[in-house]
Amino acid sequence: MTISLLINSIIDLLAVLLLAFGIKGLSKVRSARDANKLAAFAMVLAVVGLLFNSLQEGGISTQSFLYIFAGTLLGSFFGVITAKRVPMTAMPETVALFNGCGGMSSLLVALGVALFSTGDTGTDLNSSFVEIASVSVSIFVGAITFTGSIVAMAKLQGWLSTPSWTQNKIRHAVNIFFFVLSLVAIIEIFSTNNNGIWLLIIGSGLLGIGVTLPIGGADMPVVISLLNSYSGIAAAAAGFVVGSQLLIVAGAMVGAAGLILTQVMCKGMNRSLLSVLFGGALGASSSKSKDVSEYKNITSCSAEECALTLEAAERVVIVPGYGLAVAQAQHIVREVAKLLEKSGIEVSYAIHPVAGRMPGHMNVLLAEADVPYEQLIEMDKINPEFPATDVVLILGANDVVNPQAKTDPNSPLYGMPVLDVQEARTVFVVKRGMSAGYSGIKNDLFDLANTSMLFGDAKQVLGDLLQELKELGIGKQS
Numbered sequence: 336m337t338i339s340l341l342i343n344s345i346i347d348l349l350a351v352l353l354l355a356f357g358i359k360g361l362s363k364v365r366s367a368r369d370a371n372k373l374a375a376f377a378m379v380l381a382v383v384g385l386l387f388n389s390l391q392e393g394g395i396s397t398q399s400f401l402y403i404f405a406g407t408l409l410g411s412f413f414g415v416i417t418a419k420r421v422p423m424t425a426m427p428e429t430v431a432l433f434n435g436c437g438g439m440s441s442l443l444v445a446l447g448v449a450l451f452s453t454g455d456t457g458t459d460l461n462s463s464f465v466e467i468a469s470v471s472v473s474i475f476v477g478a479i480t481f482t483g484s485i486v487a488m489a490k491l492q493g494w495l496s497t498p499s500w501t502q503n504k505i506r507h508a509v510n511i512f513f514f515v516l517s518l519v520a521i522i523e524i525f526s527t528n529n530n531g532i533w534l535l536i537i538g539s540g541l542l543g544i545g546v547t548l549p550i551g552g553a554d555m556p557v558v559i560s561l562l563n564s565y566s567g568i569a570a571a572a573a574g575f576v577v578g579s580q581l582l583i584v585a586g587a588m589v590g591a592a593g594l595i596l597t598q599v600m601c602k603g604m605n606r607s608l609l610s611v612l613f614g615g616a617l618g619a620s621s622s623k624s625k626d627v628s629e630y631k632n633i634t635s636c637s638a639e640e641c642a643l644t645l646e647a648a649e650r651v652v653i654v655p656g657y658g659l660a661v662a663q664a665q666h667i668v669r670e671v672a673k674l675l676e677k678s679g680i681e682v683s684y685a686i687h688p689v690a691g692r693m694p695g696h697m698n699v700l701l702a703e704a705d706v707p708y709e710q711l712i713e714m715d716k717i718n719p720e721f722p723a724t725d726v727v728l729i730l731g732a733n734d735v736v737n738p739q740a741k742t743d744p745n746s747p748l749y750g751m752p753v754l755d756v757q758e759a760r761t762v763f764v765v766k767r768g769m770s771a772g773y774s775g776i777k778n779d780l781f782d783l784a785n786t787s788m789l790f791g792d793a794k795q796v797l798g799d800l801l802q803e804l805k806e807l808g809i810g811k812q813s
């Protein structure tokens with residue numbers, strides 16, 4: 336073993352270890368920031384190691400090296416700009432786009448090897464079953480990931496709605512046709528090598544669109560994490576294509592992590608993966624409810640009335656939702672909570688696994704405002720505590736507190752675990768109007784006798800509430 340090969344193996348091993356520690360660290364809010372940096376550093380190490388080794392071993396020409404280096408710099412530049420500019424509320428779309436880029440990269444690597452390999456580099460498609468199989472898998476999964484992710488991004492962005500025909504059973508026949516087309520193409524690749532590759536790209540690309548297009552509503556986060564897993568599988572297959580152990584390991588880790596996240600999300604919404612993929616749109620936009628007349632018993636109140644109720648409370652639970660992120664009211668809610676705590680009121684935050692628009696959205700949002708981690712209570716733990724809660728303050732949350740999920744078997748949300756806020760003595764809902772949440776359906780909570788609506792932008796309302804609490808002298812006594 337040459338020295339450069341030894342150095343490269345050590346760099347690879349180090350990169351894999353750092354990536355594994357990085358992924359592990361992401362599981363806790365406290366360590367997530369550093370873990371992200373660690374995983375990013377692992378990737379830089381992997382790229383630098385690979386380029387260095389390729390140059391040393393003469394695997395690539397200096398000109399190719401410069402092209403790859405320039406491409407790496409350009410990609411990194413766009414990555415940094417995107418990460419800095421994208422608002423937290425648009426993170427799912429961004430993740431979908433990145434997944435799509437991952438799928439496309441794997442597809443292009445496999446395509447490059449299939450079309451341009453000479454046989455001298457050990458990557459000739461004629462050479463082995465494993466190579467032909469990995470090229471086929473890489474193209475198949477890569478194309479599904481790319482088109483599926485682009486459709487998911489367009490739907491989340493609101494550029495694409497769920498066409499009505501996709502809610503029809505005919506979509507299964509269409510998807511089976513694309514699947515069979517892809518299988519025929521793979522058989523063609525095995526029998527005649529490169530012929531059939533373009534058919535495989537078309538068949539699997541259309542399959543990605545056909546599977547993702549009917550999915551909508553609250554099922555979208557599951558699809559995004561599944562596509563994330565696919566991008567890992569495609570990368571691992573591309574690792575086999577180019578003989579890179581590092582890519583195989585990193586791809587397998589992303590694939591496995593994505594699958595685990597998919598399972599966690601399915602559990603959080605009480606949905607099986609099969610019903611997400613083949614059951615059509617949950618809460619499709621066709622059932623959107625924006626009609627105020629649907630509600631019979633709406634009570635609204637002012638910030639002053641809310642402050643008076645809070646003054647008399649001993650235990651308050653804050654329920655953050657997507658609207659809190661839109662309003663960017665995380666800092667002011669922390670100020671309100673601090674004031675309440677100063678006067679001896681116990682405050683905690685109820686965290687629903689799919690509140691907001693990405694996994695962990697509320698944790699990240701509240702961490703930005705330095706809310707202590709121990710005050711963030713997961714749904715399973717906080718639900719039994721609502722009957723002993725005086726006031727629940729719902730800030731821009733809707734679907735995650737909709738009792739229909741438990742009471743109405745015909746509701747598209749039926750079966751999704753929700754926060755049992757209606758069990759508390761008094762519930763205040765802060766939102767701008769009577770618009771529906773992400774799933775587009777009416778929320779029975781708003782009609783209940785112990786619920787009062789506090790209309791307005793969350794930041795504005797919380798500002799008024801803070802002012803009222805101060806005027807009542809809350810927080811002065813310790």
Ligand code: NAP
Nearest residue numbers: 553556656657658691692693694733734767768772773793
């Ligand atoms: P939600 O059901 O989407 O409801 C958010 C509410 O916030 C809306 O009803 C809206 O009503 C209100 N709002 C918007 N802007 C506001 C502002 N500036 N101030 C005050 N209120 C504002 O949110 P959620 O309860 O957090 O539920 C999340 C939903 O998204 C679930 O259905 C989930 O499945 C889905 N989803 C989750 C993820 C994920 O990974 N977490 C990803 C994609 C989708 P007004 O317009 O009347 O103000």
